[in-house]
Amino acid sequence: MKGTKVPVTVAERNIAERCLQGRIVLIDDDAEIISALVALLEMEGYFCKSYQSAQEFLNSDFDPATSYPGPWCVLSDVKMPEMDGLELQRLLIDKGNPPLILMSGVSGAYEAVAGLRTGAIDFLIKPFDADVLLAAIETAMVKSKEHQEFSTSHSSAKERFLSLTTREIEVVERLMLGKINREIAEELDIALRTVKLHRQHAFEKLGVTKIVDLVKVVELANQG
Helix, strand or coil, X not given: CCCCCCCCCHHHHHHHHHHHHCEEEEECCCHHHHHHHHHHHHHCCCEEEEEXXXXXXXXXXXXXXXXXXXXXXXXXXXXXXXXXXXXXXXXXXXXXXXXXXXXXXXXXXXXXXXXXXXXXXXXXXXXXXXXXXXXXXXHHHHHXXXXXXXXXXXXXXXXXXXXXXXHHHHHHHHHHCCCCHHHXXXXXXXXXXXXXXXXHHHHHHHCCCCHHHHHHHHHHHCCC
């Protein structure tokens, strides 16, 4: 991941190893709950960062793009002063839109349904069993890994696609429609050998050798 930290000391290597397994942002205004969760999750090998409010986390300089690589998620209480977990959920897109697990000991069905409908991984009612929490964390980490892998592939494909010239894009678009070189030459009013040259250059830039792979890369580049 571009811009990620490189561990130097023993302590940094330990943090990097934990981040590789998964980073968990804990948000709860109850210090005792945070302490208990950190102890449990660190014992499981995760790296934890805690905040006493959603606003504190949003105002922080936490940025996974410039930290140690690895999947991450947010585990947040719903009922908190200033900003609740549901409002936080709507603002997480600015932090990379990580998987979110909501928890609460007092909220009812409305918060649970609202959170799950808008994309939360799970909604845990306090007190919850450790195995239930760890299962939700594991699901969140899998989702985070999938998102990171897609983002990496998408960025790479987009960068390669943007390296194409206007004429190369015109040739590629017609190849994707199933047109042969001769048809493309006639449409663009250029020589057949010129079409072949643009096709060769486009294939090289996109890192493909077949039309089917060309289609996959271009479609991936244009997603999102």
